Amino acid sequence: MKNKITIVVLLAILTACIVLGCQNSKEQNKTTAQNTNDVEQLKIGNQRFLEGKSIHPHQDKKTVLANQNGQKPFAIIITCSDSRVSPEIIFDQGLGDLFVIRNAGNLISDIDMGSIEYAIEHLDAKLVVVLGHTECGAVKAYINDKNAAYKKHLNHIDDIIETISNEDEEIEADKISPKELNYLGAIDANIKHSVKLIQDNPIAKEHKAKVVSMRYDVHTGKIDKI
Numbered sequence: 001m002k003n004k005i006t007i008v009v010l011l012a013i014l015t016a017c018i019v020l021g022c023q024n025s026k027e028q029n030k031t032t033a034q035n036t037n038d039v040e041q042l043k044i045g046n047q048r049f050l051e052g053k054s055i056h057p058h059q060d061k062k063t064v065l066a067n068q069n070g071q072k073p074f075a076i077i078i079t080c081s082d083s084r085v086s087p088e089i090i091f092d093q094g095l096g097d098l099f100v101i102r103n104a105g106n107l108i109s110d111i112d113m114g115s116i117e118y119a120i121e122h123l124d125a126k127l128v129v130v131l132g133h134t135e136c137g138a139v140k141a142y143i144n145d146k147n148a149a150y151k152k153h154l155n156h157i158d159d160i161i162e163t164i165s166n167e168d169e170e171i172e173a174d175k176i177s178p179k180e181l182n183y184l185g186a187i188d189a190n191i192k193h194s195v196k197l198i199q200d201n202p203i204a205k206e207h208k209a210k211v212v213s214m215r216y217d218v219h220t221g222k223i224d225k226i
Helices: 004-035 037-048 061-065 111-122 137-143 154-163 168-176 183-199 202-206
Strands: 073-079 100-103 127-133 210-216 221-223
Touching: 037 127, 037 210, 037 221, 073 111, 100 111, 111 183, 111 202, 127 183, 137 154, 137 183, 168 183, 183 202, 183 210
Parallel strands: 073 100, 073 127, 127 210
Antiparallel strands: 210 221
């Protein structure tokens, strides 16, 4: 009788271990799949937005309460301050999903890089997206910088133009095709410059962050990888 009880107990323990092991394995697989599909999640969200089927996830009081003690964004988005380019809307995401950094021309200053490092190192965000866009005023200012209107004013807009004009990628793009004739090329070169800065960052390298370049079309609402 005692032996039977022992066998039953051992079987129960073994069953519990198998169940817990399967659950842990499922959770690990789920996490791996999530990391693998972060880009796809953004693409699917943009497709919903394009089709007028946005679900507006995580935009309620329940989400506010769920995130009140911390945040776990799955992606870092560096994009332009342009009022037509709102990441949470065009990617159909919500509170706590995206760590967003915005400025004119999606440039990377020391402060912006510090924000990126924080999100990678302390919030465990593994995907970084540099999102440029068509009709970008900062790139247009760079293209038209020979215009007298831009030469009259010594202000911080000049700093933006100078920053873009000194990007190696812009200089190379201009050699291939003059910037006045290659507007999209100038936009993409600016995006690629920011991507390279992040890829070369020691913390991004250490944490194996995935850096992706994308362009938003303000005429269609569509986002493409470039």
